[in-house]
Amino acid sequence: MKGIADVARLAGVSKSTASRALTGTGYVSDETRLRVATAARSVGYVPSASAVSLASGRTSTVGVIMPGVTGWFFAEVLEGIQESLLEAGLDLALYDARVGTRGRDRIFDDFLARQRFDGLIAVGIDPEDRELERIYALNRPVVSIASGGFPDDIAIDDVDVARRATEHLIGLGHHHILFLGGGDGGRWSHVERHRFEGYQATMDAAGARAEHAQCGESLPAGYAAAADLLSDLRTRPTGIVAVSDEVAIGAIIAARRLGIGVPHDLSVIGVDDHEYAEMFSLTTLAQDPRAQGALAVEVLLERLADPDAPVPVVAPQARLIVRNSTAAPAG
Amino acid sequence: MKGIADVARLAGVSKSTASRALTGTGYVSDETRLRVATAARSVGYVPSASAVSLASGRTSTVGVIMPGVTGWFFAEVLEGIQESLLEAGLDLALYDARVGTRGRDRIFDDFLARQRFDGLIAVGIDPEDRELERIYALNRPVVSIASGGFPDDIAIDDVDVARRATEHLIGLGHHHILFLGGGDGGRWSHVERHRFEGYQATMDAAGARAEHAQCGESLPAGYAAAADLLSDLRTRPTGIVAVSDEVAIGAIIAARRLGIGVPHDLSVIGVDDHEYAEMFSLTTLAQDPRAQGALAVEVLLERLADPDAPVPVVAPQARLIVRNSTAAPAG
C-alpha cells in the first residue's frame, strides 16, 4: 500500500501539495500537478477511503434505502441509481428495509445513524413518523422517489395516471370498471392510495360506480385476486384498472385461464411499462424508473454541492402506450 | 456529534478505557464497562465509521458484486445477503457490474481497489481473467456464488440438476427433448454451460439426440425463443428442459398462445422454483438463493475472523418439485 507520502516523496513535493494536486483543490502549478499525477500513477496510488473521510468529512458514498429489491420498479430504480453513481465515482450503500422486518428497525435505529454516506436516496419507503424523524435527524441531503412523507418527491403524478387509465377505458365505452390493487392486509402504500383516488374521482365524475378489489403488489397476487373476482360471471367487470403492470399481467393470465378473452371480454390497463408488458400486449401508462433513479442522483449531487440552493425537481411524466389489452366492451 | 472523548469524560475514564469498554476488546472491569456504556447511551454516542476504519483497519462493510439486480436469482441472493449482514451489523456496498457496461470496467479498475469493504461476495459474475486478477489482488476474503473461476463456489450442482431434470422427462417416456437456454449472443455463462452439459450427457446416455435452442436469461426471451421453435409442428419436441424457471415460464406462455397444451402436448421443466412457479404449475428443481446469500455471509464472516482456517462450504442441494407442467407424452 503506497500512501500519499510516497507519492509526494517521488514527486519531490510536500504531502500538502501532493494532496492539492491530486484532489484538484487549491493552487498548484501545472507542472507540479503533472509531476504528482505521474508519481501517483507510477506507484499505483489509491487513497485510503477512511483517511479521506476522516480528514475531509466526505464519504463519497450515497445511501439507498428501499423496501426490497425484488419488485420490478425497485430493481430498475436501483440500477438507474447505481449507474449514475458509478459514473460519478461514488459508492452505493444499500439498506433493504422491508416492511415489518427486524432489519428495517435496525436500519432506522442503528445503521442510518452511522452516517456512512454523504446523502440518502429513499425509494418507496412510506416512512412512519419516527422513521421520518430518524432520517431528518441525520441532517443530510435526502432525495426521495415514490415515497410518502417527503417534500419534492420524484414520482409520476399517480392520481393523474390513474385518471388517464380510467378515462381510457371510459372513452372506449366501459362503465363497469374495477380497480385492482392496494389494501392488501389492510395496508395501502402512498402510490396505491393515490392511484385509487385518481380512479375513484374519475369514476365519480363519469357517474359510474367505483369498485375495488384488494391485491398485493405482485404478479401472482394479481393472478390470484383476478382469478377470484373474474370467476363470478354476474359481477365480472368489463374493464380493470390495475395498480401496476405486474398486477395487470397477473389478471390477464387469470382471465385467459378462465377462457375470458382479453381484450374482447375484458379490458385491462396497467401502470409501468414493465419488462413483460410488450409480450402481453398490455396497454399501460409507461414510466421510466431507471431514469428516476438517475434523476435522484443528479438532484442529490447538486444538493451535496450546494445544500442551500433549492434544486427544483422536474416531475417525471407517464406516457400512455396503447397496446392490445384494451378495447371497446363486447356487445 | 459526541465523540468518545465526551463519553470518556462523562464516565470518568480515559479514551483508551472507553474504547476498550465499548468495543469489548481487552480488559475492563465490569463496573467500568457499565459506567462507560451508560455514558455512551446518555450522550447518544455513535462511533465515527471512518475513524474506526482508519485506526483499526476494519471497515465493517461487505462488498457485493453481481451483474445486475434485475433477475429473480440475483434479487433473492441480494436480499439473503442483506438480511444476514444487517443481523451482523455490517454495511453492504453494492457493485452492479452488468456485462458489457462501462460501469463494470470502472468497478474492476477503480472501485474495488478502494477497498471499502473487509470482504467481497461475488455473485454470478463469470469473471474474465483480468477481472479475477483484480479481485485476487485485493488480498481480501472472497466468497462466490454461482460464479465461474472461483474455488469453493457456493452453488447447486448445475450439471447434476440438469441431469435430474432430463431424467425426469425421460422417465416419463419422452425421447424428443430440447434444451432451451444459453448461447444468447454467442455467450454462455458457467451456469448455462453446466446445465447444458448435464442435459447433453443424459441424452447421450439414453441414446437420444441432444438438441439446443439458444435463449437469453429472461421470461420474455424464453417466450420469444419458444414461440419460434414450437410453431413448426414437424420439429416440435415433446419435452423442454429449460435453463431456468423464467425461461420455462416464458415457454409455457408461448405454448398456451399457440394452443399447445401443457403438459398434454408439451412437458416443460425448469430450475429455480421461481416466485411464479406455483401459479404456472411448473415442475422444477428448486434452489433457495436467499439461503445461498445467507450462507455466503456466514462463510465470509468465518474467513474474516480467521483468514487461515479453511472454511468448508456445504453445497446447497436442489430439490425436485413435481407439479403439473410435466407428464407422459401424448399418444
Place this chain on the structure above:
DNA sequence: CTGAAAGCGCTTACAG
C-alpha cells in the same frame, strides 16, 4: 485493570 501516547493516512487552514 487503566492511562498516556503514538499512529492510522489523509485534508486544510495558515504562513510564507
Place this chain on the structure above:
DNA sequence: CTGAAAGCGCTTACAG
C-alpha cells in the same frame, strides 16, 4: 504557488 503543522476521531501496543 508551496510547505509545516495541526487535526479529523478513533484503536492499540506499551508501561504501569
